[in-house]
Amino acid sequence: MDFSVFRRFAAVLAVLLALAACASQDKDAPISGVPGESADVYDIEDDDNDPLETVNRFMFAFDLTLDVFILKPAAATYRFLLPVVVRDSVRNVIRNLRSPVVLANDLFQGEMERAETTTMRFLINSTVGVLGLIDVADGWGYPHHDEDFGQTLAVHGAGEGFYLVLPIFGPSSLRDGAGLVVDTFLDPLTYVGRIYDIEDELLVRTAVGGIDTRSRNIEAIDDLQRDSIDFYARIRSLYRQSRANDIRNGASDDSQTSGLYSSEIDFSDDADSAKKTTD
Amino acid sequence: MRTALRKQRTETSVSRRALLRWINGAIVGVLALAWLPASGRADQADAAGAFLISLTDRSMAELTDESIPADERKQRFRRLFKDNFDIPAIGRFVLGRYWRATDEVARGEFLAVFEDVMVDRFAPQFTGYAGTKFKIGAIREVKEGNQLMVSSTVAPPNSEVVQVDWRLRSSNGEFKVLDVTAQGVSMALTLRSEYGSVLKNSGGKIDTLIALLRERTAKAS
Secondary structure, three states, X not given: OOOXXXXXXXXXXXXXXXXXXXXXXXXXXXXXXXXXXXXXXXHOOOOOOOOOHHHHHHXXXXXXXXXXXXXXXXXXXXXXXXXXXXXXXXXXXXXXXXXXXXXXXXXXXXXXXXXXXXXXXXHHHHHOOOOOOOOHHHHXXXXXXXXXXXXXXXXXXXXXXXXXXXXXXXXXXXXXXHHHHHHHHHOHHHHHHHHOOOOOHHHHHHHHHHHHHHHOOHHHHHHHHHHOOOHHHXXXXXXXXXXXXXXXXXXOOOOOOOOOOOOXXXXXXXXXXXXXXXX | OHHHHHHHHHHHXXXXXXXXXXXHHHHHHHHHHHHHHHHHHHHHHHHHHHHHHHHHHHHHHHHOOOOOOHHHXXXXXXXXXXXXXXXXXXXXXXXXXXXXXXXXXXXXXXHHHHHHHHHHHHHHHHOOOXXXXXXXXXXXXXXXXXXXXXXEEXXXXXXXXXXXXXXXXXXXXXXXXXXXXXXXXXXXXXXXXHHHHHHHHOOOOHHHHHHHHHHHHHHHO
């Protein structure tokens, strides 16, 4: 059995963990540039928590190039050639195959109800749903949700470390990047692939999943790019906010109780002085 | 010595009486707080809900008509936007710490081009949203009653339901929208982060930002 893949992953994980040891713990992305809860918005040091910004911007440009020349055309073709039903089936199968990872992370986060939903989804969709092709479970009261080890780390108090743009995968963070690697170890299919010598099974699954996902947001991303004056910064902000939303599992952000992510917005109450400048 | 002791006792009983009086007063005060403003709070929450329903109804009525020309839609959107959103407060928040360093003229220019950018960005979005259903959910007060957070769900005709939260400013019974958050992503925070990055990379020059935004609106029209 060839363990070189694991050795490579282990090496990447080791590097990321070493970096994490250097970066301060519990350092959260000041999502808006406001670190923690700041009463006076105007006195803060603008901190994007992006110490690798130059490198990140370069990687971002690289990813965009990959997207323009490979991923987006592939996604557009995929969408053009295959009917919705087929594309949805592809997504359903990929989601189903990811169930063990989602379940593990549900359990690590102590989310028993969600763990139950994940289990039921896997059982129902694999059988009644014909190996995951049809998402029957959704109609039976078990909606889909995703989880990953990055979210698990966050729930247990880990800050994002710092913003990190990964090759191919795009916007991420130190914590979430490490989480990606751990999820690979958590995934039983990785091991099955090795035993039965199915080469690059993970690669194929990731690629197909990536194309399918990309095909579902082509116009949205185009709009975003057209609208941005700094696309890199826009994506960074969107990534952090939607990440925070995922970690909260979509619950409303009660900044008073949630110490992890404070998006307490402080709109100045002397907006009257601002009003005088308009019209 | 006896006089000293007696003095001590009367002092103690005086302070104890004062303490009891204070406690009584506090209990009455707390009860009063619990009873009275509750009705006021409920009224404000209702009014906020009504404001939002009215705004979304008007938006649907005026903006989703596919037959009107794009310019007309932009005009209508601009009117609704100016009337119902606190643009100066939003603009000020979006500039963050750079607002203070900006002079009056530049502030005015920024707010004007910011409004144009918002109109160009959002007015066209309404086509294809006819028949969208809004449902108001929980409403809670923040910032000692000066602001309210309203949760809602938006169900477009051919799309998934989206969770949208609104931050409203309340002053003298009038409401203005400060921020819209969809699926956890806040419009104000996103723009603030992006413009902040542009300003940081251009050494804090607001003119660079204004020029970039003007370029954006020129492209859109």
